[in-house]
Each structure stands twice: as structure tokens, then as C-alpha cells.
Amino acid sequence: MIALLAPWGLATLFLCAVMAVAWGVQRATGQGGWADVFWSFGLCAAGAGAALYPVDGPPDARQWLAAGLAALWGVRLGAHIAGRSLSGPEDARYARLRQEWGANFQMRLFAFLQLQAGAAAVLVLPILLAAHNRQGPLGLQDALGAALLVVGVVGAGIADRQLAAFRADPSTTRDQVMDRGLWAWSRHPNYFFEWLGWCAWPVLAVDLGGDRPWGWLALVGPAYIYWLLTRVSGIPPLEAHMRRSRPEAFARYAARTPVFFPRPPRG
Numbered sequence: 001m002i003a004l005l006a007p008w009g010l011a012t013l014f015l016c017a018v019m020a021v022a023w024g025v026q027r028a029t030g031q032g033g034w035a036d037v038f039w040s041f042g043l044c045a046a047g048a049g050a051a052l053y054p055v056d057g058p059p060d061a062r063q064w065l066a067a068g069l070a071a072l073w074g075v076r077l078g079a080h081i082a083g084r085s086l087s088g089p090e091d092a093r094y095a096r097l098r099q100e101w102g103a104n105f106q107m108r109l110f111a112f113l114q115l116q117a118g119a120a121a122v123l124v125l126p127i128l129l130a131a132h133n134r135q136g137p138l139g140l141q142d143a144l145g146a147a148l149l150v151v152g153v154v155g156a157g158i159a160d161r162q163l164a165a166f167r168a169d170p171s172t173t174r175d176q177v178m179d180r181g182l183w184a185w186s187r188h189p190n191y192f193f194e195w196l197g198w199c200a201w202p203v204l205a206v207d208l209g210g211d212r213p214w215g216w217l218a219l220v221g222p223a224y225i226y227w228l229l230t231r232v233s234g235i236p237p238l239e240a241h242m243r244r245s246r247p248e249a250f251a252r253y254a255a256r257t258p259v260f261f262p263r264p265p266r267g
Contacts, residue, residue: 004128007053011046012121018042019117023110032094033085035113037078043120044074050124051131061138066131069149073197076153080160092241119228126221130204133215145203152197158182159190175246177253185262191229192260198222230260
């Protein structure tokens with residue numbers, strides 16, 4: 001476990017630098033959403049790099065698998081947010097912070113983005129533990145973990161495409177709420193599948209033989225991402241914006257649709 005501190009430390013420093021660059025890009029462009037693009041690609045690169053770090057020899061098959069899964073997740077999410085930042089208005093969360101922080105926006109945002117770098121460093125840990133789980137050749141446990149991450153990535157992609165199609169529909173009005181497809185099952189299906197993908201890392205990291213008990217630390221991944229999405233930077237500011245911008249439609253939607261974990265839609 002001590003040998004993994006070096007790649008984790010390097011990944012943390014890298015993420016701090018990435019988010020400093022992200023701050024400069026958003027300042028130059030006036031588009032705060034670019035911070036999320038840098039966060040996604042930065043975590044992707046840091047996770048893949050930590051996975052392939054040669055702790056005790058050249059990377060093995062499990063390290064390459066973990067690096068590939070981290071890249072799959074990060075490229076999908078980063079490309080999606082980049083497309084949204086290029087073609088649309090500033091993310092409502094950052095627009096709101098500009099109003100709330102006023103003249104102190106840039107200084108406070110820099111500190112905020114460094115906190116995001118710290119959050120990303122926490123999420124590198126389960127990737128690192130999964131990649132360096134030395135319990136023999138790839139097997140069923142690895143296949144289950146990989147399948148779980150792929151389902152998460154595909155599900156989040158479908159939810160994002162459904163939302164994009166809804167927003168692009170010329171018949172959609174500003175007081176409507178997306179309540180079709182996966183969005184009839186959950187108010188935030190994209191976040192649910194994002195969380196589900198992070199559940200893959202403990203499956204890959206835990207050594208069922210008990211020789212490496214620190215693999216259980218990978219549970220910090222889904223636990224931390226769940227907390228971030230449902231309590232901090234995901235659902236709370238987004239739903240607050242929805243309640244301000246379209247209160248009646250959102251109240252009806254919230255009354256019949258669960259916040260996070262999907263269930264069949266009610267009539």
C-alpha cells in the first residue's frame with residue numbers, strides 16, 4: 001500500500017495544475033463550464049497514469065484494463081461537457097456563482113477549483129487500488145467490474161442524449177421539464193449512471209482472498225461521488241435552479257419522479 005503513495009501524490013499535483021489551467025481558460029473565455037471539462041479529462045489522465053504506474057514491474061493486464069476503463073469514462077464525460085460548453089450558454093451553476101460572488105468571483109473560483117482538484121484526487125484512489133490488485137490473472141471479478149463501468153458510461157450517455165434532444169426540440173418551452181425516457185424514472189438518471197460506474201472500482205479492487213485488505217478503501221469512490229452528486233455540486237444547485245426557473249412544472253415532476261435511484265414512472 002505504501003508503494004502506491006507515490007503515484008497518488010503525483011496524480012494529486014497533476015490535478016492541482018490542471019485545475020489552475022482550467023481557471024485561466026474560464027477567465028479568458030467567460031465560460032465557467034470549461035472547468036468541468038478540465039476536471040473530467042484531468043481525472044481521466046490522472047487515473048489512467050496512476051493505474052499504469054510501474055510499482056513493481058511493467059504494467060500488467062489488470063493495470064491496462066483499469067487505465068482503459070478510466071479513459072473510457074473520462075473521454076465520454078469530457079467530450080460531452082466540452083460540446084455543451086462550445087454550443088450553449090454558461091452552466092447555470094457557474095452563472096449563479098458569478099452573481100453571488102460578484103467582484104470576488106475569480107479569486108473564490110480559483111480556490112473552489114483547487115478543492116475540485118482535491119475531490120478528483122480522492123477519486124483517483126479507487127482506480128489506483130483496482131489497477132494494482134495483485135490477485136492473479138484477469139477473471140470473473142474483473143469482467144463484472146468492467147461490465148458495471150460500461151453500463152454506467154452507456155446509461156449516462158443515453159440520458160445526456162435524451163436531455164440534449166429535449167432541449168433542441170423547437171416545441172420545447174422554457175417552462176417545461178424533461179420527463180421522458182430515462183428522465184421519467186429518475187430526475188437525474190445521468191447522475192445515477194455516473195455513480196453506478198464508480199461502483200465498478202471496488203469490484204475490481206477488493207481482494208476476496210483477504211491478502212490485500214486495503215482494496216476495501218476503493219469503496220470511497222462510489223461513496224464520495226454519491227455525496228458530491230446528491231449533497232454538494234450536483235443535484236442541490238441544479239434543482240434549486242429548476243425551482244426558480246420553472247417552479248410549477250418542476251413541482252409536478254418532483255412529486256411523481258424519484259430524485260436519484262430509478263423506479264418505474266407513476267401515472
